[in-house]
Amino acid sequence: MLLEHMYFSKRIRLVIVFFIQMATDLVLSxxxxxxxxxxxxxxxxxxxxxxxxxxxxxxxxxxxxxxxxxxxxxxxxxxxxxxxxxxxxxxxxxxxxxxxxxxxxxxxxxxxxxxxxxxxxxxxDINDNYPVFSSNEFKLIIAESRLLGSRFPLEGAVDADVGTNSITNYELSASDYFSLDVQTYTQKSKSIQLVLKKSLDREQIPVHNLTLIAYDGGKPKLSATAQLLITVEDVNDNAPVFDKSFYTVSLLEHALKGTIVTKLNATDLDKGEYGEIFYAFNKVVSQQVANMFSIEPSTGIIRVIGEVDFERRKIYEIEIDAIDNGHHPMAGHCKLIVNIVDVNDNAPELTVTSLNVPVPEDASLGSVVAVISVYDKDSGSNGKVNCQIPRNVPFKITSTVREYFSLIVDGPLDREIISEYNVEITATDEGSPALSVTKLIKVQISDVNDNPPTFLQSSESVSVKENNPPGSHVYTVTAFDADINQNSFITYSIIDSSIDGIPISSYISINPENGKVFALMSFDHEQVSHFQCQIKSIDAGLPPLSSNLTLYIFVEDVNDNAPYVLTAFSSSESRLTEMIPKSVREGHLVTKIKAIDADSGYNAWISYEFVNPPQNIPFVIGRQTGEITIIRPFMESDGDEYRLSIELKDHGDTIMSSVATLVILLVESGHDLPVERQTHHHRKDDDFSDANIYLIMSICLISSVFLITLIVYTLLKWQKCTREINELKQHNFCPSIAGSWTYSQQRQYKVCLSGGPPKNDLILFTPNFPQSMDDAISNIGSLTSESAGQPRHPHPDWRYSASLRAAMQGAVHVEGAAILRGPPVGLEQQWPTVSSATPEPEGGEVSPPVGAGVNCNSWTFKYGPGNPKQPVPQIPPDFPENFIIPGSPAIISIRQDQPSTQSQKSNFITFGKKEETKKKKKKKKGNKNQDKGNNPADNSDQ
The missing domain is CATH 2.60.40.60 (Cadherins)
Structure with a gap:
């Protein structure tokens, strides 16, 4: 019973292990x-x-x-x-x-x-295979002396199906002597034994014919049958017995031939030859097992005779018999399970499943470069594989899903530094000792347009001689691009700019493919000595990148201009004239020839010398300075005129020269310059330089600004005056003599004494009165009478001629003010007349003023001793200082001045303009007072 219990426990453990293995496979998927x-x-x-x-x-x-x-x-x-x-x-x-x-x-x-x-x-699995016995008939010999319960192993059937479709049950045809015992150790391992349940009697039944049926678990069930022919013999009574009915051992794969697997031991209770035992594989053992293992008949030692490979087969089941040496041999049976233990004998297999090359150099971190499949035939730790790559590459390898690794980007890539990486991938298992395999992957880096074209220098200088032929090659610019293919294809262009308003494209051009710069025009050093341009290089990448180069082009001077005298006018042979007195001594500087050359450097260095000078001339010229001096005193034999030719030469490679003529005139002291000399000086004075032109333009501009300012100021004052008059229109003022005031005029007038502020001022707007002078005078009288409280009239002899009336009528209608000035002694008005010699007009005739600067609104009329016909009207002492002339927009202001130093005192009436300022009034007052004190006869000129 104990043996059966142990046998059953082992079978349960095997089943559990089997199902755990199945569950593990499912989870891993x-x-x-x-x-x-x-x-x-x-x-x-x-x-x-x-x-x-x-x-x-x-x-x-x-x-x-x-x-x-x-x-x-x-x-x-x-x-x-x-x-x-x-x-x-x-x-x-x-x-x-x-x-x-x-x-x-x-x-x-x-x-x-x-x-x-x-x-x-x-x-x-589907139930598509029948159980099959190795033979249709099995023969057994059983001694009649066998005890009840004796067991006889039978060869079971084989079914290619698995699981429930494999053999699940055996049946034995009905028999009183035998029964069938089926033991299941594993899913594929079943032990079939024929059990003796009744003692045999050869004399009664020498042969038993039974049918063995094997059934599978499919639907429908399939079966196979085999005939059992049992011959009853009279043999040994005891069969050999093994220590265990079931043995389990472990064997390392690739065990060497001759390696002992195990040693079996069986005993027989019989004596003598019936107790002698030999061991052998049962007939049910397959030929594959027989080729792998051997058993020693006398010792029961099982050895390895073949090549054990875990990957080929993991478990072996061996049926072993122990047979005695009786006349009727009896056998004992056991089963040996050999489990093959895996050893790390298989290196990993590495396969590149997917390779994405070339890799762009701007690939982001984590980009997948390759997918590697790794497989190891071993199991357990021997089958676990790890991958690694060198650390000096910008990649790393990571595990993805089972048995797969990814090679990803782990650092910056730069094709210009390294264009290809040889990545060595090593797959190593976890066995002991560990096995590994190495595979080399070439990862090319594809170019990205990440490098702009680069010039060796940011700026370059080029020298070009002037007068070059148009289209000549000037310089070749070269840019370099670290990229390749399309990204390194460079084109050149000139950035638009201008030189003195002229586009740079009119000066030079560039070949866009090879960078050759050509001159489009013939350069002139005297016009443009140097200029610069920006050259742009751009590649053909997407997006394109570019860089600039500043090209400084210097135009070298060529001696293509001859010297010339600054004072020359037109012809190629310049002519100068100088005049010197004959009395000058030696060393006297006659003149200095001023010449210039449009070239520069040595080409503009000028030397002076006489051309074929007469013998013994008293002049010498400085070779470098051009100064002409006297080297000896003049003699009587010397002529009055010297005509000298002066050659001006520069210092160019090809010397260029010009000739100027200097005429030196010897004159006595104090003589005038000849006409030719004078004309020459006038012409020099008439030559305006650029500075004079700019000065004239500046003066004109300032004058224009001043004139505009003056006009604007006048307009503003006029608007102010007009605004004040419009404001006065909106008000009514004093009543007139007739008892009513009118609002008919547009201007106000102020009459005051010249030279001092008036005591009283009245503002009057023209009333509706008669416009005749007589009416005006009568109104004046009535006004003064009313103002003084006593009625007074002017002198009866104060008469006015027709010309005076017309003058007064014009004076009061013109914008202005009438000022009555003078002492109380007499009334005299003195203004300039046509001539101081003109006699005074008779009867107080009025003469209009004549001459520039005389006020056209002023008139002169005199009264006094000089005209007895017109006695001077006396102004009463109580006459008002200010009075109004009716019918006119004028106010007459009468002011009594202090008595004059003259014996002849006069009073005068002045009609003047309103716009005269206080400052001018004060000035005129001072002048008049001075004139009155110094020269009384000049009063008429004021």
């Missing part, structure tokens, strides 16, 4: 499908795209494909609907002959971006 074996082509397996979370439209775009681990093509994916289907019929027994769970491992690889999914398709 990302997707798991099941399909029956023998399924026809096109059989639906699973919706692979839907289960992976992909859209149907993304299948083709992302390049979904399927890869089988063993390279078979049992399954395919429909790229139209993403369904996984059976591609060809699968025979599970051929595909997985040794395993109970048959799984086809698939890898679903999706690019853009790269994704790998592991799919396990389990092939379900």
């Amino acid at each position: 990302q997707l798991h499908y099941m399909v029956p074996e023998e399924s026809k082509h096109g059989t639906f397996v699973g919706r692979i795209a839907q289960d992976l979370g992909m859209q149907i439209s993304d299948i083709n775009d992302r390049r979904l494909r399927i890869v089988s681990k063993d390279g078979t093509d049992y399954f395919q994916v429909n790229l139209q609907n993403g369904i996984l289907f059976v591609n060809k019929i699968i025979n599970r027994e051929e595909l997985c002959p040794e395993t109970s769970i048959c799984t086809v491992q698939l890898e679903i690889i999706v690019d853009k971006p790269v994704q790998i999914h592991h799919v396990d398709v389990e092939i379900e």
Whole structure:
């Protein structure tokens, strides 16, 4: 019973281990499908795209494909609907002959971006195989002396199916002597024994014919039969017995030949030859096992005689018999389970599944470069593989899903520094000792336009001789681009600019392909000595990059201009004239020839010398200064005129020269310059320089500004005056003599004494009175009478001629003011007349003023002793200082001045303009007072 209990416990543990292994395989799979074996082509397996979370439209775009681990093509994916289907019929027994769970491992690889999914398709077994016995008939010899309960092992049937479709039960035809005992150790391991339940009697039944039936668990059940021919003999009574009925040992794979697996031991209770035991493999042991192991008949030692490989077979089941040496041999039976232990004898297998090269040099960190598949045939730690790469490359390798690694970008890439990397990938398992495999991957770096064209210097200088032919080659600019192909194709252009308003494109041009710079015009150093331009180089990348070069072009001077005298006018032979007295002594500077050359440097260095000078001339010229001096005193034999030719030469490679003529005139002291000399000086004075022109323009501009300012100021004053008059229009003032006031005039007038502020001022707007002078005088009288309280009239002899009336009528209608000035002694008005010699007019005739600067509104009329016909009217002492002339917009202001020093005192009336300022009044007052004190006869001129 104890043995049976131990045997049963071991079987349970094996079953648990088996199911744990199955559960582990399921967990490791990302997707798991099941399909029956023998399924026809096109059989639906699973919706692979839907289960992976992909859209149907993304299948083709992302390049979904399927890869089988063993390279078979049992399954395919429909790229139209993403369904996984059976591609060809699968025979599970051929595909997985040794395993109970048959799984086809698939890898679903999706690019853009790269994704790998592991799919396990389990092939379900169907009951398509019958149980098969190795023979249709088995013969057994059993001694009649065998005890009840004796067991006789039988060879079981074999079923290629697994699981419930494999053999699950045996049946024995009805028999009173024998029964069938079936023991299950593992799913594939079953022990079938024939049990003797009744003593045999050879004399009664010498031969027993039984039928053994094997059933599988499929639906429907399939079965196989075999005939058992049992011959009853009279043999030994005791059979050998093993220590254990079931042995389990472990054996390392690749064990050397001759390695002892185990040693069996059996005993026999018989004596003598019946107790002698030899060991042998049972007939049910396959030839494959017999080729792998051997057993020593006398000792029971089992040795390795073949090559043990864990990857080929993991477990061996061996039936062993112990047979005695009796006439009727009896045998004992046991079963040996040999478990093959894996050793790390297989190096990892490394395969590059996907390689995305070349890699752009601007690839972001984490970009997938390659996907590597790693597989190790070993199991456990021996089958776990790690990958690594050198640390000196900008990549790293990471684990993705089971048995897959990704090579990704882990640092900046620069094609210009390193254009290709040789990445050595090493896959190492965790066995002891560890095995590894190395694979070299070449990763090319593709160019990105990240380098602009570069000039060796930011600026360059070029010298070009003037008068160059148009189209001549000036310089060649060269830029370098570290990129390649299209990104390094450089074109050149000139950035638009101008030189004195002229576009730079009129001066030079550039070949866009080779950078050659050409002159489009003939340069002139005297006009443009140097200029600069910006040259742009741009590559053909996307986006294009560019850089600039500043090119300084200097125009070298060429001696192409002859010297000339500054005072020359037109002709090629200049002529100068100088006049010197004959009395000058030696060393006297006659003149200095001033010449210039439009060139520069040595080409503009001028030397002076006489051309074929007469003998013994009293002059010498400084070769470098051009100064002409006297080297000896003049003699009587010397002529009065010297005509000297002076050659002006520069110092260029090709010397250029010009000739000027100097005429020296010898004159006596005090003589005038000849006409030719004078004309020459006038012409020099008439030559305006640029500075004179600018000065004249500045004066004109300032004058224009002053004139505009004056006009604006006058307009502003006029507007102010007009505004004040308009404000006065809105008010009514004093009543008139007639008892009414009118508002008919547009101006106000102020009459005051010249030379001092008036005591009283009245503002009057023209009333509706008669405009005749007589009426005006009468109104004056009435006004003065009313103002003084006593009626007074002017002198009866104060008469006015027709000319005076016209003058007064014009004076009061012109904008102005009438001022009555003078002492109380007499009334005399003195203004300039036509001539001081003109006699005074008779009868107080009025003469109009004549001459520039005389007020056209002023008139002169005199009264006094000189005209007895017109006695001077006396102003009463109580006459008002201010009075109004009716019918006119004028106010007459009468002011009594202090008595004059003259014996002749006079009073005068003045009609003047309103616009005279106080300052002018004061000035005139001072002048008049001075004139009155110094020259009384000049009063008429004031």
